[in-house]
Amino acid sequence: MRLYVNVDHIATVRQARGTDEPDPVRAAVLCELGGADGITVHLREDRRHIQDRDVRILLETSRTGVNLELAAASDVLALAEEWRPMQVTLVPEKRQEITTEGGIALGAGEARREVGAALERLRNAGSRTSLFIDPDADAVRATADLGADAVELHTGEYANTRGTERARQLARLAHAAALARQAGLGVHAGHGLTYENVTPLAAIAEIEEVNIGHSIVSRAVLVGIERATREMAEILRRARP
Ligand code: PXP
Numbered sequence: 675m676r677l678y679v680n681v682d683h684i685a686t687v688r689q690a691r692g693t694d695e696p697d698p699v700r701a702a703v704l705c706e707l708g709g710a711d712g713i714t715v716h717l718r719e720d721r722r723h724i725q726d727r728d729v730r731i732l733l734e735t736s737r738t739g740v741n742l743e744l745a746a747a748s749d750v751l752a753l754a755e756e757w758r759p760m761q762v763t764l765v766p767e768k769r770q771e772i773t774t775e776g777g778i779a780l781g782a783g784e785a786r787r788e789v790g791a792a793l794e795r796l797r798n799a800g801s802r803t804s805l806f807i808d809p810d811a812d813a814v815r816a817t818a819d820l821g822a823d824a825v826e827l828h829t830g831e832y833a834n835t836r837g838t839e840r841a842r843q844l845a846r847l848a849h850a851a852a853l854a855r856q857a858g859l860g861v862h863a864g865h866g867l868t869y870e871n872v873t874p875l876a877a878i879a880e881i882e883e884v885n886i887g888h889s890i891v892s893r894a895v896l897v898g899i900e901r902a903t904r905e906m907a908e909i910l911r912r913a914r915p
Pocket of ligand 1: 865
């Protein structure tokens, strides 16, 4: 099972002050040292966290692989064509949402044509392609028809439910993962995964890769703050013994 760490929220903290720290690229190096198999960043159209500069430097410095999440929109697609990351995951994007809310729409018509055209551009640029979808048979079939290399199954509903409903969502994910594998797709999963809920999901054999961001960044803040405080207290003690 490959662990891709999403470092978007390192950039969220930086953007809150508009300074240059904390740097998601430096965080990515530490994630790799900690055993990450890859780094995920979402270049949103509104650039609310990850900036173009972050992706460019990350692509130069990553020792693993970069999974770039994007909407199928023209300006970010053109950047992905220029940058040619190892993998691009297409996600739906709404300006007002706090985080990605659902899988990408693949019904017939304009939305599906747009995703198909985006996949072709990314394929021609040489990136592996993945679609972030709800864990449903129709979406898995549509992903295979469109010729993507992989699906990323949306685990948000699994993460947000409890008890028998969570068990139902886990079975839904297992079924979608099996269908995707049968269709020859790579099988990834992500959204809302935490230290507490990841174990049952990791037991689904077809899932090869997970993308985890918020929970790891949240844990990092807590496990790191004691040392960070001690280091500042030490500087002050030395300045004024
Ligand atoms: N996968 C996709 C497609 C996402 O959009 C996100 C959130 O940016 C994640 C995974 C990571 O979700 P979380 O931050 O809840 O771990």
